[in-house]
Amino acid sequence: MSTRDWDAATYHQISAPQQAWAREQLERLELRGDEVVCDAGCGSGKVTAMLAELVPNGRVYAVDVAPSMVEHTQALLGERVRAFCQDLTELSLPEPVDAIFSNATFHWIADHAKLFAALAGALKPGGQLVAQCGGFGNIDAFRILADEVAATGEFAPYFTDWHGPWNYARADITAERLEAAGFIDIQTWLEPRPTVIEEPESFVRTVCLVRHLDLLPEELHESFIRAVLARSGTPLTLDYVRLNIVARRGGEGR
Numbered sequence: 001m002s003t004r005d006w007d008a009a010t011y012h013q014i015s016a017p018q019q020a021w022a023r024e025q026l027e028r029l030e031l032r033g034d035e036v037v038c039d040a041g042c043g044s045g046k047v048t049a050m051l052a053e054l055v056p057n058g059r060v061y062a063v064d065v066a067p068s069m070v071e072h073t074q075a076l077l078g079e080r081v082r083a084f085c086q087d088l089t090e091l092s093l094p095e096p097v098d099a100i101f102s103n104a105t106f107h108w109i110a111d112h113a114k115l116f117a118a119l120a121g122a123l124k125p126g127g128q129l130v131a132q133c134g135g136f137g138n139i140d141a142f143r144i145l146a147d148e149v150a151a152t153g154e155f156a157p158y159f160t161d162w163h164g165p166w167n168y169a170r171a172d173i174t175a176e177r178l179e180a181a182g183f184i185d186i187q188t189w190l191e192p193r194p195t196v197i198e199e200p201e202s203f204v205r206t207v208c209l210v211r212h213l214d215l216l217p218e219e220l221h222e223s224f225i226r227a228v229l230a231r232s233g234t235p236l237t238l239d240y241v242r243l244n245i246v247a248r249r250g251g252e253g254r
């Protein structure tokens with residue numbers, strides 16, 4: 001689990017790629033409009049707002065482990081949503097939900113078996129899981145560059161025990177884990193999504209390098225970002241690979 005917080009206000013401004021992916025995923029949900037739904041890893045609330053539009057007569061729960069994200073989502077959506085600060089591996093909602101949606105979040109969670117068991121436990125029997133996260137091979141080239149910079153000069157002492165927190169899972173292993181957690185009608189697949197980043201400095205500071213920067217003193221943040229971007233080429237194009245997940249919780253009620 002990552003207990004580190006995020007810069008919710010900046011994330012809200014620069015997360016256009018994540019919003020574009022979410023818009024596509026939301027089309028995979030089958031909703032009448034009166035369901036109880038959960039945005040798992042809600043971030044700053046922009047995607048939660050899109051989800052809420054799909055259930056005008058339903059209820060929306062939003063969950064994130066980062067306090068700043070939860071506050072931002074609650075402030076953005078007011079009474080339309082109830083936002084909770086929780087680790088998704090220990091998800092506990094006020095009632096069973098019809099659908100769980102999640103975008104760009106599961107790769108931040110090391111234990112997918114525990115995650116999927118918690119999601120299954122939060123769903124009604126027959127309830128939908130539609131999710132997308134970073135998958136196997138996600139931004140490999142950028143991460144290799146960042147690790148090379150981290151291993152040099154003044155940065156190196158701060159990264160002696162560095163292991164990135166990301167869990168970029170394969171599609172077949174993910175399907176097995178979902179089945180073990182009690183899901184049925186499972187579809188999982190990887191999808192390359194190379195993406196040109198419009199505001200590279202803010203984007204890598206807030207998203208791709210956020211956990212690297214946690215380890216560095218403030219006075220080295222700018223030089224680290226500059227050094228990584230100098231090696232990355234212009235325009236910055238990240239070789240995103242997304243892992244798509246569509247499944248239902250087994251049991252009655254479909």
Ligand SMILES: C[S@@+](CC[C@H](N)C(=O)[O-])C[C@H]1O[C@@H](n2cnc3c(N)ncnc32)[C@H](O)[C@@H]1O
Pocket residue numbers: 001002006015018019022040041042043044046047063064065066069086087088089102103104105108109
């Ligand atoms: C890249 S953001 C995606 C936010 C939003 N879903 C979107 O598409 O814009 C990843 C989010 O996952 C959250 N997160 C990471 N690990 C988590 C965990 N174990 N439980 C709940 N949320 C987690 C982070 O705090 C962050 O808000």
